[in-house]
Amino acid sequence: MTEQVIHLIDKDGKRTDGRNIDELRDIKITVGMIKNADGSAFIEFGKNKIIVAVYGPREVHPKHMAQPDRCVLRCRYHMSPFSTDTRKNPAPSRREVEISKVIREALEPAIILEDYPRAAIDIFVEVLQADGGSRCAGITAASVALADAGINMRDMVSACAAGKVADRIVLDVNDIEDKEGCADMPVAYLPNLEQVTLLQLDGILTKEEFNECLDTAIKGCKMVYEIQKQALIQKYFGNEITSDVKETAQ
Amino acid sequence: MHKYFDEVVNENKMQEINKKYVLPGDVIIEGNYRPLMNVIKKNNSIIATRIGIVEMGRDGIKVIPLSGVYIPRVNDIVIGKVVDNSSLSWEVDINSCFSAHLPAQDVFGRDFSPARDDIRKQLAPGDVITARIMAFDRTRDPLLTLQDKDLGKIPKGEIVKINPTRIPRLIGKRGSMIQTIEQATNTRIMIGQNGILVVVGDDNETVSLAIKAINTIEEEAHTSNLTQRIRVLLNVPEPSPEDDENTENLQTENSLKQDVKEENDDGENNLEEDEK
Known part of the structure; x- marks a missing residue:
């Protein structure tokens, strides 16, 4: 039996899914698809399919969790049993508990929690189909859903990963590259305030590689931000912008 | 002379910025302006915190939000x-x-x-x-x-819940939209700033027609020519000067509604005062 050698980057510089090293996967965001939630978003980030629902500000239950000076932010990241090729146990795993925490901490600096004391904001991130980089896709969608819910925010949060694959720094690492590559670095970023709210690194990078990786990831976040903006504009101002265009044309 | 020039520049800036669509984090304007509602000031620039439409007056800058839950305000x-x-x-x-x-x-x-x-x-x-x-x-x-x-x-009526950010659109300019619905369906509609409405009418048909119109406004609040479409839905002819007189009569007849409406206007102003 021979072991199959995987070429993560071919001689033309193309990756396994045909992308260049500085290219994002296709991203599509739909805003407000869950009517029962105060805000919601559905994101397709490559093969990732994630639904995010935001509820709140609403009353805190149990009451003792309420903070007198600010809002409680609660976040649940969950992968559905059918999201991966082998069935995933629906009970929250160690990994999901951790990702719930990092998503919450990535979003917290953007939300003006002091505006809603004694209340709670709940964010539910449900992964329907996973393909590497689901925490970044989750943060991106959660930020759009928060804006849709009309929660006061200092800035949007955009997230994107970068990594080291076959000794090259690449943008937006997918599932195979994550598993076979050398390093994976998810970054969440406030694009207008220019602040990093999440930075994780799985793998080993030299100092120069780290800097290049971070710059690449931030560049990716800025591209993601443009897509987030388009999605929100489409939902809220879509009709008016088209009618304005029509009026000026007439 | 110099001061006049300054004012002209400001007027132009105001025109440019008013009615601009913003998303959270967007920088509305840089300079020494006063933040009023749904905006924050950071490093000499005014940043929007909600999805909405910018309104800039002499007293400061605010964003009229297009989404969100009800947060109480004094005098609502x-x-x-x-x-x-x-x-x-x-x-x-x-x-x-x-x-x-x-x-x-x-x-x-x-x-x-x-x-x-x-x-x-x-x-x-x-x-x-x-x-x-x-x-x-x-x-x-x-x-x-x-x-x-x-x-x-409230002794009787049908309760309708809509998004509180749609209330100003439902009322319309000086109450035009809500009066159109009330006149066409012969109902009375009480409006709470918190997005709760009570529709009172003589029979179920008129009440459900009024509710249908309200729901249409909620769904299509951000589109233009909405008043016209509501008129078509309710089979109301285009208003003529005589109709305007009727409208005024109705206003005096129904003092509660007018009160609510006045409070709406006051509510906006009061909030500004609160944040001062």
């Missing part, structure tokens, strides 16, 4: 449901993350005594009331009062 007229009572006050659900309280003294007067007066005789859980928010500063639950004209228990 709200419609709520009594959910519970203690011996001294009622608890009222006002469609917000904060539940409101109506003290018994407000209804019974200063000499209220829990031993002598039965609080449930006036309002019992399940009753729907129109009330004004007397005090609210986010650190404590809002306090309600019924001490105003046309406030109190």
